[in-house]
Amino acid sequence: METVIDAHDVTKIYNEKKIPVHAVNGVHLHIGRGEFIALVGPSGSGKTTLLNIIGGLDYPTTGQVIINGTNITAMSSSELINFRLHNIGFVFQSYNLIPVLTARENIEFIMLLQHTGKKQRHERVLNLLREVGLEDKINSRPGELSGGQQQRVAVARALASKPQFVLADEPTANLDSKSAANLLEIMAKLNREEGMTFVFSTHDQRVIDKARRVITLVDGKITSDEKR
Amino acid sequence: MLLRIAWRNIWRHKIRSLVVILSIAVGLWAGVFMVAFSWGMYKQYMRETVETHISHLQLHHPLFEEEDREARYVLQSAPSIQAYLDTAAGVRASTTRAVTGGMISSPTTVSGVQVNGILPERENRVTGLASRIIEGGYLNDEVRNPILIGKKLAQKLKVKLKSKVVLTFQDTSGGIVAGAFRVAGIYRSKNSSLDETSVYVHAAGLQQLLGAEGAVHEVAVLLNDDNLSEPFKHSLAVRFPDADVKTWKDLSPELELVIRSFNEYMYIFVGFILLALTFGIVNTMLMAVLERVREIGMLMAIGMSRMRVFNMILLETVYLSLVGGPLGLLAGYFTIRWTGSRGIDISLFSEGLSSYGFSSIVHPELESGYYLPLALMTMLTAIVSAIYPAIRAIRLKPGEAIRKI
Numbered sequence A: 001m002e003t004v005i006d007a008h009d010v011t012k013i014y015n016e017k018k019i020p021v022h023a024v025n026g027v028h029l030h031i032g033r034g035e036f037i038a039l040v041g042p043s044g045s046g047k048t049t050l051l052n053i054i055g056g057l058d059y060p061t062t063g064q065v066i067i068n069g070t071n072i073t074a075m076s077s078s079e080l081i082n083f084r085l086h087n088i089g090f091v092f093q094s095y096n097l098i099p100v101l102t103a104r105e106n107i108e109f110i111m112l113l114q115h116t117g118k119k120q121r122h123e124r125v126l127n128l129l130r131e132v133g134l135e136d137k138i139n140s141r142p143g144e145l146s147g148g149q150q151q152r153v154a155v156a157r158a159l160a161s162k163p164q165f166v167l168a169d170e171p172t173a174n175l176d177s178k179s180a181a182n183l184l185e186i187m188a189k190l191n192r193e194e195g196m197t198f199v200f201s202t203h204d205q206r207v208i209d210k211a212r213r214v215i216t217l218v219d220g221k222i223t224s225d226e227k228r
Numbered sequence B: 001m002l003l004r005i006a007w008r009n010i011w012r013h014k015i016r017s018l019v020v021i022l023s024i025a026v027g028l029w030a031g032v033f034m035v036a037f038s039w040g041m042y043k044q045y046m047r048e049t050v051e052t053h054i055s056h057l058q059l060h061h062p063l064f065e066e067e068d069r070e071a072r073y074v075l076q077s078a079p080s081i082q083a084y085l086d087t088a089a090g091v092r093a094s095t096t097r098a099v100t101g102g103m104i105s106s107p108t109t110v111s112g113v114q115v116n117g118i119l120p121e122r123e124n125r126v127t128g129l130a131s132r133i134i135e136g137g138y139l140n141d142e143v144r145n146p147i148l149i150g151k152k153l154a155q156k157l158k159v160k161l162k163s164k165v166v167l168t169f170q171d172t173s174g175g176i177v178a179g180a181f182r183v184a185g186i187y188r189s190k191n192s193s194l195d196e197t198s199v200y201v202h203a204a205g206l207q208q209l210l211g212a213e214g215a216v217h218e219v220a221v222l223l224n225d226d227n228l229s230e231p232f233k234h235s236l237a238v239r240f241p242d243a244d245v246k247t248w249k250d251l252s253p254e255l256e257l258v259i260r261s262f263n264e265y266m267y268i269f270v271g272f273i274l275l276a277l278t279f280g281i282v283n284t285m286l287m288a289v290l291e292r293v294r295e296i297g298m299l300m301a302i303g304m305s306r307m308r309v310f311n312m313i314l315l316e317t318v319y320l321s322l323v324g325g326p327l328g329l330l331a332g333y334f335t336i337r338w339t340g341s342r343g344i345d346i347s348l349f350s351e352g353l354s355s356y357g358f359s360s361i362v363h364p365e366l367e368s369g370y371y372l373p374l375a376l377m378t379m380l381t382a383i384v385s386a387i388y389p390a391i392r393a394i395r396l397k398p399g400e401a402i403r404k405i
Helices: A047-054 A077-087 A103-113 A118-131 A147-160 A177-194 A205-210 B002-010 B014-054 B078-087 B120-127 B151-157 B203-210 B226-239 B253-290 B293-301 B306-342 B347-354 B368-394
Strands: A003-014 A021-032 A036-040 A062-067 A088-091 A165-169 A197-202 A213-218 A221-227 B057-060 B091-105 B110-118 B133-136 B146-150 B164-170 B176-187 B198-202 B218-223 B244-247
Touching (some): A021 A047, A021 A197, A036 A047, A036 A205, A047 A165, A047 A197, A077 A088, A088 A147, A103 A118, A118 A177, A177 A197, A177 A205, B002 B306, B014 B120, B014 B253, B014 B306, B014 B368, B078 B218, B091 B120, B091 B151, B091 B203, B110 B120, B110 B151, B110 B164, B110 B203, B146 B151, B146 B164, B151 B176, B176 B203, B218 B226, B226 B244, B253 B306, B253 B368, B293 B306, B306 B368
Parallel strands (some): A036 A213, A088 A165, A165 A197, B110 B198, B146 B176
Antiparallel strands (some): A003 A021, A003 A062, A213 A221, B057 B218, B091 B164, B091 B218, B133 B176, B146 B198
C-alpha cells in the first residue's frame, strides 16, 4: 500500500523551559492510501496534538513528518498554508464553517483559493453536496443548518480541494447519535468508493467500531495499533 | 469571494458597524463643515476688504508707499489712467484719491488718521462708502468742509454730527497745514480698526490744503473678476510705466497668506479628527478580530494565506469607511450649501470679530476640489487603522486558534 503519511520519532514538548509536558512522545506512524483510521485515547493523550502535527498546523519539537514524500516539518509556516490547501482536508469538532457564507459558498471557497475554474467549481460543489445528502440546502447559511448538516458541509468542504487525506478531530463529538451515524456512513462510503484516506481522533465507540485501523495513544505514546 | 466575505462580515454586528460608520460620517461632517465655516469667514473678510477698502488694484507714485505716503509723491499720469480705466473692459469702477497721513483733533483728544480726499460719486461706486453711513449724510453740502469719520473714531474723539474737528498734516512742500472740518456723517464698516483710522473729505478741499490742485496719490480699481487682477496689473504697468501698480495681494499680504495656509490648516484640522477616529476604528476592528480567532484560525488551517487574511480585515475597514466617508461628505456638502445660502448669524460674537474685520453673518463655503482629497484621507485613515488588527489576525497560530472558545 502506498504510504501517504510517514511520521518518524515525532515528539512535541510544551512548556519546555518550565515544567515540560510531553504531549506526543516518540511516535512512529505510517499511514497508507485509502486507510480509515481512528486515533483513540483518553483526554490529554495527545490525539489532537498528533493530528495537528500530521496536518501541518503545528511543528513537532523533534522528528519528521513526511507527506507523500515531502518533509513538511522543514517548511515555513507560509509554505505549510499552501501545502495544506492542496493536500489536506480538515473536519473540526465544532464544524467551523464560515458563518456569512452559504453551504455552496463554504465549499466553493477552498476551490477559489486554489484558483479552480468557475464551471469546475460549480460542478464539484453540486456533486459533493449530493454525496453528503444536502443538495437541497445549497443556499442555506450555517446558522440555518443543524449540527449534523453543518458537519456534513464541513466534510464536503474538506473534500472540495481533492486532498491526499482528511483529518477529522472528534467529528461526531457535537452530534446526536443519528447525525453521527449518518456522518460516519458518508465518510465510510467516501473511503470505500473513492479511496479517500481518513484519520480521525475520537472517543466515540460508534466511530471506533467503523474504523478499519485503531491506533491508541496514551500519554503521547502509541500503545496499540490494531488493524481489522 | 473575499470581497463578499468582508462585506458580509461587517454586517454580522450591525449596531457595532453602524456606530463606526456614524462616527466616521459625523467626524467628517463636522470637520468639513468647520473648515467650510472658517473658509467662508476668511473669504468674506477678503471679499469685503477688497470691495470696501483696498479694491483689486491700486496705482501710486513709485515712491509713495516707500516714503511713508508723503503727499509730495503725486501720480502725474492719474488723468490718463482714469481715462483709460473708464473705457477698459473688465473694470467695474475706478476712482482717484488724494491721500495723506495726519492728525485729527477734537476739543478733547487727538488721533492719527489717513485722510482720503475723494470724489464722492466715484468713491461710492468703488467702495460703497455711502451705504456704510449710519448717521448724517454722505459728504453733502449741508455743512461747510464736510468730513466723514468712523463710528469708533467719533467715540474716541467724543464728537457727533456737525462737531468741528481739525486736520493737521504736511503739504506737498513739507509745511504743516491745518484745516477745520465739520462732521457731516458717521460711518461704520465691518472692520472697526479701519473705522478708527480712515477719514474722508472732498478731494478738492484736501488738494487745496496740500497746495496741489488736482493732485492724485492713489487710483483704486475694482474689477469684475478677481482673476483679472494679475493680468490687469501687468497691462497697466506696461501702459503707465511711471505708476507703481499693486494688486490686493501685494497690498495686503496677510490675506494672501490666509489663502495659502488654508490648505495646510484644513488638512491638519481634518487630520486631527481622523486621528481621533483611528482609535475608534482600531478598537472595533480589534474586537472583530479577537471574537473571530477560531474562524480566522480555521481559514488559515484550510489554506487561506496570511496575505489574504490581512486583506480581508483591511477590506472590512475600507468598507466601513466607504459607507461612512461619503455619508459624512454628503452631509457636509448639503449643510454647507444650506447654511451657505442662508448664512449663520454669529452676531453674539460680532463685537469682537468686527475689530478683526470679520462679518457677523458667515456663509460657509468649500470648493468642490476639496472633497476628493478628504475622501482619500478618510480611506487612508481606515487602511492605517486596520493594519494593527490585521497584523494581530495573521499572527494567530491556526492550530491554537481553532481550539479557542
